[in-house]
Amino acid sequence: MLSRVGLNTWKCANRCAIPRTFRSITTKTTITEHTTGRVIKLTDPDQPEMGDYENVEGVLSQDRDPYAKYDDQQNRRNFNEPLNVDADMYDMWSPDYFNFVSDGTAVKHNAIFFSLVFGFGALIWYFQLNPEKPAMPRSYPFGGLAKELGSGEEKTDFFYRVRPDLSAESELGFLPKESDVEKNKEEYTKANADFIQA
Structure with a gap:
């Protein structure tokens, strides 16, 4: 049908x-x-299907001046402009072409880039431009309070403890109990011995 x-x-x-x-x-x-x-008369005997069409040299549209005035601004073409036979390979919608450079140029560009990155890092390290922390890192005594948080044995201490600062513990030890607190406690106990049951 x-x-x-x-x-x-x-x-x-x-x-x-x-x-x-x-x-x-x-x-x-x-x-x-x-x-x-x-x-x-054929313009190109190897391509007889073109007949007498004068094939112009192909110019990649992406390489044309984007700020020039065209009749078709998006495709960078003018009205009645002669086209190459393979114009679809040169227009704005063709695959991108890469301008390859020699190996020496590529190595030079990479060397400049990485030397700048590492030079910047070395400058910060040498002049100590990175600011220090405004506060001390938090640390917990007695191996990160592993026993206090529920660890039953040394094998499980690692899972229970909270980030201890072991270097500070070894250098400074633990703060002793304040003598004023102990003295005040004793005086309070003596003064209120009638009300405190032992």
């Missing part, structure tokens, strides 16, 4: 006289058009 568009196309093909052009290669550099007898 034909669709309406297909049926109309079939009717038009039978009614309308469509002029057909028959061409054949007569020599290596010419084509003869049989309906008119015109002889067409």
Whole structure:
């Protein structure tokens, strides 16, 4: 079953006289058009399908000046501008082309980049430009309070403890109990011995 568009196309093909052009290669550099007898000199004998079309050199649209004024600004093309046969490989929608550099240039660019990065880091380290912490790191005594937090044996201390500062513990030890606190406690106990049950 034909669709309406297909049926109309079939009717038009039978009614309308469509002029057909028959061409054949007569020599290596010419084509003869049989309906008119015109002889067409080929611009490129290796591509006879181009006929006498003057193939212009392909210019990548991405390399054209983006600030110039074009009739089609997005595609960077002008009206009636001659096209290369492979224009679809040179337009704005073609794959990106990379401008490759030599190995020596690439090594030089990478060396400059990494020397700047490491030089900047060395400058910060040498002049000590990084500020110190405004506060001491938090530390918990007695191995990070592992026993106080529920560890039953030394094997599980690692999982229970809270980041101890072991170097500070070894250098400074633990703060002794304040003598004032102990003295005040004793005086309070003596003064209120009648109310405190032992």
